[in-house]
Amino acid sequence: MLLRGIISSPFSSSSSLRLKTHIHHKNVAVSAQIQTQTQTQTSSNNYSISDQALESRGFILRRTIEELNLDQLNKVFVAVGFPKRDPQKIKVALENTDSLLWIEYLKTQRPVAFARATGDGVFNAIIWDVVVDPSFQGIGLGKAVIERLIHQLLRKGISNIALYSEPRVLGFYRPLGFVADPDGIRGMVYSRKPKKKK
Numbered sequence: 001m002l003l004r005g006i007i008s009s010p011f012s013s014s015s016s017l018r019l020k021t022h023i024h025h026k027n028v029a030v031s032a033q034i035q036t037q038t039q040t041q042t043s044s045n046n047y048s049i050s051d052q053a054l055e056s057r058g059f060i061l062r063r064t065i066e067e068l069n070l071d072q073l074n075k076v077f078v079a080v081g082f083p084k085r086d087p088q089k090i091k092v093a094l095e096n097t098d099s100l101l102w103i104e105y106l107k108t109q110r111p112v113a114f115a116r117a118t119g120d121g122v123f124n125a126i127i128w129d130v131v132v133d134p135s136f137q138g139i140g141l142g143k144a145v146i147e148r149l150i151h152q153l154l155r156k157g158i159s160n161i162a163l164y165s166e167p168r169v170l171g172f173y174r175p176l177g178f179v180a181d182p183d184g185i186r187g188m189v190y191s192r193k194p195k196k197k198k
Helices: 051-056 070-079 087-095 141-155 167-176
Strands: 015-024 027-036 059-062 099-105 110-119 124-132 160-165
Touching: 051 059, 059 141, 070 087, 070 110, 070 124, 099 141, 110 141, 124 141, 141 167, 160 167
Parallel strands: 124 160
Antiparallel strands: 015 027, 027 160, 059 099, 099 110, 110 124
């Protein structure tokens, strides 16, 4: 499913976002073609929730894997329906990640929201593993992470952003500028089927 739209916040009015998504099994691939006249720095005042407001509610935004407990992150993955992952593989994936953001709940010192992006560092990026602990959903943490991750990618000059999402949560991305499949462009995912036994 492809998405196209105009982003009004947290990005400047000169930013146009053309998004594309593709349905594959349980996931939907979403891509964004971002065209800007100038890359402007966005202040945290333009985010739906500021860093200061997050901190006042007991959360801290982090941008590195330092202090990220991978076992606790894995618990959040499992809580939202992802399969349990090998912590060593999570570590390798994070070491090969270009941008990541996570939110720590200070009271428990555990991650409660997370998203990351990989890509070529110039033209393309893919957003992966967008999760919010079910106990903390509905209070703006997912939106806070995605807004900042997209902003980070835009500041790097990356204009083609894709993500994978389950169809049931596409409504989360629409208010962030994502719209469904405007040009009928479909993505493809390699899937090796097991050979049938004779």
